[in-house]
Amino acid sequence: MQNFIADLHIHSKFSRATSKNLTSHNLAAWAAVKGISLLATGDFTHPQWMEHIQRELEQEETGLLRLKHNPHLEQEVPWFTGQLSAENLRFILCTEISSIYKKGGKVRKIHNLVFMPHLDAAQRFTSRLGAVGNLHSDGRPILGLDARNLLEMVLETDPQAFVVPAHIWTPWFSLFGSKSGFDRLEDCFEDLSSEIFALETGLSSDPEMNWLWSALDHFTLISNSDAHSGEKLGREANVFSGEMSFSGVRSALQRKKCATNFLGTIEFYPEEGKYFLDGHRKCNVALEPLDTIKVQGLCPECGKQLTRGVLSRIFELSDRQVPIQPENQPHFSSLVPLIEIVSEIVGTGPKAKKTLTMYEQLLRDFGPELDILRITPVEELQKSSKILAESIRRMRQGQVFRHSGYDGEYGRISMFTPQELQEFKHGRMFSFGKNSTTDFGDEVGLRWRRPVTERDKTER
Amino acid sequence: MGRVRYLLDQGIDPQGMVILTFTRKAARELKERLEQSWPQGVALPKVDTIHALALEYWTQVMGEAPTILSEESARKLFAVANPQLHGKALKLAWDEQALARERGLRIPNSLTQNFLDYKARFNLVDYTDLLEFWMEHVELGQYVTTYNHVLVDEVQDLSLLQLHLVTSLAGKTGHGFFAIGDPNQAIYAFRGAVHDIETMLLQQWPETKRIHLLDNYRSSKGILDLSMELFSPRPMLVAHVEQRAVLALLKAQNALQEAQWIGTKILELLGGTSHWQADHGQEGALSPGDIAVLVRLKALIPPLAKILHEHGIPVSVPEEEPFFVDARIALILRIANHVLGLPDTPGEDIPSCPEHIVEKGPLAMAVYFSATPPFDELFWKSSVFSDLVKAFQSFGGWKGLMNMVRLETDLCAIRSKAQKVQIMTLHGAKGLEFDTVFLPGLEEGILPFAGIDMLLGKLAEDGIPDMDEERRLFYVGLTRAKHRLFMSHCVHRKIFGRSLKLGLSSFVRQLPQDVLQKSTFKQHVHRSERQLSLF
Numbered sequence: 001m002q003n004f005i006a007d008l009h010i011h012s013k014f015s016r017a018t019s020k021n022l023t024s025h026n027l028a029a030w031a032a033v034k035g036i037s038l039l040a041t042g043d044f045t046h047p048q049w050m051e052h053i054q055r056e057l058e059q060e061e062t063g064l065l066r067l068k069h070n071p072h073l074e075q076e077v078p079w080f081t082g083q084l085s086a087e088n089l090r091f092i093l094c095t096e097i098s099s100i101y102k103k104g105g106k107v108r109k110i111h112n113l114v115f116m117p118h119l120d121a122a123q124r125f126t127s128r129l130g131a132v133g134n135l136h137s138d139g140r141p142i143l144g145l146d147a148r149n150l151l152e153m154v155l156e157t158d159p160q161a162f163v164v165p166a167h168i169w170t171p172w173f174s175l176f177g178s179k180s181g182f183d184r185l186e187d188c189f190e191d192l193s194s195e196i197f198a199l200e201t202g203l204s205s206d207p208e209m210n211w212l213w214s215a216l217d218h219f220t221l222i223s224n225s226d227a228h229s230g231e232k233l234g235r236e237a238n239v240f241s242g243e244m245s246f247s248g249v250r251s252a253l254q255r256k257k258c259a260t261n262f263l264g265t266i267e268f269y270p271e272e273g274k275y276f277l278d279g280h281r282k283c284n285v286a287l288e289p290l291d292t293i294k295v296q297g298l299c300p301e302c303g304k305q306l307t308r309g310v311l312s313r314i315f316e317l318s319d320r321q322v323p324i325q326p327e328n329q330p331h332f333s334s335l336v337p338l339i340e341i342v343s344e345i346v347g348t349g350p351k352a353k354k355t356l357t358m359y360e361q362l363l364r365d366f367g368p369e370l371d372i373l374r375i376t377p378v379e380e381l382q383k384s385s386k387i388l389a390e391s392i393r394r395m396r397q398g399q400v401f402r403h404s405g406y407d408g409e410y411g412r413i414s415m416f417t418p419q420e421l422q423e424f425k426h427g428r429m430f431s432f433g434k435n436s437t438t439d440f441g442d443e444v445g446l447r448w449r450r451p452v453t454e455r456d457k458t459e460r
Numbered sequence: 461m462g463r464v465r466y467l468l469d470q471g472i473d474p475q476g477m478v479i480l481t482f483t484r485k486a487a488r489e490l491k492e493r494l495e496q497s498w499p500q501g502v503a504l505p506k507v508d509t510i511h512a513l514a515l516e517y518w519t520q521v522m523g524e525a526p527t528i529l530s531e532e533s534a535r536k537l538f539a540v541a542n543p544q545l546h547g548k549a550l551k552l553a554w555d556e557q558a559l560a561r562e563r564g565l566r567i568p569n570s571l572t573q574n575f576l577d578y579k580a581r582f583n584l585v586d587y588t589d590l591l592e593f594w595m596e597h598v599e600l601g602q603y604v605t606t607y608n609h610v611l612v613d614e615v616q617d618l619s620l621l622q623l624h625l626v627t628s629l630a631g632k633t634g635h636g637f638f639a640i641g642d643p644n645q646a647i648y649a650f651r652g653a654v655h656d657i658e659t660m661l662l663q664q665w666p667e668t669k670r671i672h673l674l675d676n677y678r679s680s681k682g683i684l685d686l687s688m689e690l691f692s693p694r695p696m697l698v699a700h701v702e703q704r705a706v707l708a709l710l711k712a713q714n715a716l717q718e719a720q721w722i723g724t725k726i727l728e729l730l731g732g733t734s735h736w737q738a739d740h741g742q743e744g745a746l747s748p749g750d751i752a753v754l755v756r757l758k759a760l761i762p763p764l765a766k767i768l769h770e771h772g773i774p775v776s777v778p779e780e781e782p783f784f785v786d787a788r789i790a791l792i793l794r795i796a797n798h799v800l801g802l803p804d805t806p807g808e809d810i811p812s813c814p815e816h817i818v819e820k821g822p823l824a825m826a827v828y829f830s831a832t833p834p835f836d837e838l839f840w841k842s843s844v845f846s847d848l849v850k851a852f853q854s855f856g857g858w859k860g861l862m863n864m865v866r867l868e869t870d871l872c873a874i875r876s877k878a879q880k881v882q883i884m885t886l887h888g889a890k891g892l893e894f895d896t897v898f899l900p901g902l903e904e905g906i907l908p909f910a911g912i913d914m915l916l917g918k919l920a921e922d923g924i925p926d927m928d929e930e931r932r933l934f935y936v937g938l939t940r941a942k943h944r945l946f947m948s949h950c951v952h953r954k955i956f957g958r959s960l961k962l963g964l965s966s967f968v969r970q971l972p973q974d975v976l977q978k979s980t981f982k983q984h985v986h987r988s989e990r991q992l993s994l995f
């Protein structure tokens with residue numbers, strides 16, 4: 001069975017703060033660069049984007065859409081000299097709705113993804129939604145519509161249509177967000193809660209974090225890029241196998257037996273987020289949630305209130321001490337964008353010419369980025385660059401250095417210690433292929449992932 | 461609220477309570493607030509406007525709901541009933557007799573009599589008729605109150621007719637009557653509100669206990685202190701909300717700047733509406749429903765709404781009711797439905813009309829029914845009827861038209877579900893409260909309003925509005941806010957097609973200036989677009 005990668009949450013140029021060249025051709029070009037076969041249209045409630053969709057895409061029987069003409073995509077990514085094709089790319093009608101409303105005496109700000117099985121359904125939905133608010137000024141419209149009522153409208157539009165709560169742990173704009181979310185899914189969707197079968201973990205969390213909470217066990221956890229520019233496509237994505245169709249994807253997410261299977265997600269390292277751990281930036285203090293409790297939420301250096309991170313919010317709601325992978329929940333792989341890996345090796349910034357040249361060479365030699373990161377055998381990669389091969393091997397095995405973000409300070413993921421990089425620069429080869437000598441487990445921000453017993457050992 | 465809770469705790473049956481509000485909106489809001497704290501399994505007391513109750517009574521007595529004239533139709537009918545009157549004289553005559561009726565005179569003059577005859581001929585009523593009908597039944601002893609407790613909100617704005625009605629609902633002794641009002645918020649004198657309602661009540665029931673409510677639980681101290689400066693002697697209200705108030709005053713060069721400032725502020729208050737705004741530390745925590753923009757004149761609403769829309773803010777403006785809500789249009793639709801056997805036909809008796817006439821459309825029906833009650837010649841010339849004719853044509857007949865009506869009705873229901881920033885007139889905001897209130901257009905001539913003639917540069921023939929009432933209106937606006945008040949005015953403003961240069965409102969100048977955070981937009985400001993980082 002053929003596997004395919006799906007990125008189900010992106011935006012068009014009609015959303016705020018997005019790249020102005022985000023057209024369907026640009027998206028298609030980047031999808032080819034990354035190795036994505038199923039891409040959300042994004043923003044379908046925006047009148048001009050819908051016009052664009054209707055002009056450039058055509059509806060297929062599968063409920064998905066494809067580019068009408070086989071366009072020359074090369075001009076969309078000028079630095080790329082290889083071939084790009086949109087032959088196998090399909091689009092799924094999807095839009096993100098931002099709901100801001102008051103419920104239970106609190107202000108709620110929640111983002112939801114809406115999926116539609118057909119252009120007609122999407123247009124019917126848009127015309128009804130237009131009565132609620134202004135859809136013209138933002139591809140991701142802001143409405144004062146209760147998320148439950150949004151879900152009801154979606155269900156009334158078409159029996160196949162569905163809603164997935166977006167990036168559920170983002171503090172400000174999500175279902176469980178600490179600032180304006182809910183503590184229980186049922187408080188948000190009430191009588192319609194059973195109509196939700198999938199949740200988007202978002203950049204700020206990975207499945208393992210969600211496995212701390214048994215209430216989420218029966219949801220399919222998906223991941224998407226939420227890209228606002230082409231190069232960010234697929235930084236998180238989903239892997240399916242089998243038939244590529246709307247009903248297939250829907251059933252797979254419902255974990256029904258059908259021609260399509262959900263195999264799991266491709267994840268960003270959530271540690272990179274700037275509010276992953278609790279902490280106090282001024283004092284360089286970062287703590288895991290259980291340690292925060294020990295210090296009563298106060299900075300051990302200066303005694304001020306610590307800024308709580310996403311992990312802490314999950315611990316607040318969750319009912320497990322250790323993540324437990326539920327049965328039927330597929331595994332996931334955590335990746336670092338290839339451009340960042342190259343940047344670390346080359347020692348220049350991710351936008352530097354030198355970085356881009358090597359990135360381009362790799363794409364031409366080995367194919368799409370997600371193939372390089374996930375599939376291409378290490379031995380093959382070694383033919384091109386030994387250190388790159390080592391870097392990718394370490395990433396695939398999870399042997400990375402995670403410097404967790406906290407209190408507004410971005411986190412960082414690296415494959416090598418500065419010392420290793422220094423050695424490499426001077427032409428010396430270090431022990432490739434063996435596990436690194438560094439004990440990754442000691443780092444703050446990683447302990448919670450390991451069994452309690454082991455955790456106790458390190459503490460003693 | 462407090463009183464209702466108290467009565468409930470005293471073991472009073474809520475069935476015997478009635479709470480009268482000034483607007484339906486206030487009634488809805490009060491009901492929602494009661495529901496939140498109401499014990500389960502206990503019925504809510506009746507909460508509605510006096511007009512809604514009067515309609516209910518009429519329907520109960522007559523067996524069916526009357527055909528109610530909108531204010532616009534009532535005026536037109538009055539004009540037809542009195543063909544000798546034109547222009548200003550007609551307007552004056554209408555206002556005068558309307559006022560007299562609100563003061564309790566049923567038929568103040570022959571003009572009203574002509575109007576009444578017309579209404580009777582076509583089986584129509586206006587809103588005041590509903591109250592008069594009920595009042596008459598009370599006087600004749602045909603209606604005996606079933607309420608032990610009558611609670612009246614905003615009593616200062618009741619007309620004499622309304623006052624008589626609500627006091628008679630409380631029975632002869634007035635036992636259980638509880639009215640609450642603020643003389644400083646009296647803004648409906650132009651519609652016949654009684655000047656000194658307190659004295660009137662004391663005359664009727666000398667035993668009435670007067671409670672001076674000096675405690676305010678709505679507004680922050682700063683807002684209340686500021687507002688009280690409008691009156692002399694200064695009222696002595698005590699604020700119980702300690703939270704610090706935000707009091708701002710903006711001077712803009714033009715209305716566009718003013719609107720953009722409001723839009724930006726609202727986005728900040730909503731805590732940003734996208735990731736990057738939250739990231740920039742603009743951490744507001746309001747929902748759109750917590751915010752209102754209040755203006756003196758309806759004409760100021762559309763340009764404001766447009767700019768806020770462009771900022772991606774969910775906003776609502778007072779809407780005209782669609783034509784098919786009109787009682788007689790609804791009747792025509794029912795007839796058509798019935799005759800043509802379209803779905804949704806209720807089984808009630810409705811006037812019959814031959815199928816071939818219905819098929820030809822509303823204009824043919826107009827000829828057929830002509831002056832058969834409840835229709836009258838005038839109705840066929842009304843704007844709602846011409847809207848029906850247009851819709852019939854553009855939707856290709858009854859079927860298309862009915863589908864449109866069904867869809868629109870559905871959309872109305874959806875629309876009412878969403879929470880939005882409300883832009884409305886100061887009069888419309890009566891009895892409502894918001895965390896944050898914007899008061900744009902604070903220019904001398906707009907608030908206090910100098911009359912349309914004055915703004916148009918003509919001789920004032922429409923009567924100069926009462927300064928004291930305008931002042932109270934401003935007071936109402938200020939005190940709608942719980943925590944934040946954003947006032948603004950423009951150097952230049954285009955209104956009614958004229959470009960005006962009005963100064964800052966004298967009311968604002970009368971406020972203590974040192975507590976206001978002032979900001980000014982310079983002329984020809986260079987606005988640089990903020991560079992957004994890509995997420």
Ligand SMILES: [Zn+2]
Nearest residue numbers: 096111166173
């Ligand atoms: Zn979002």
Ligand SMILES: [Zn+2]
Nearest residue numbers: 280283299302
């Ligand atoms: Zn500290």
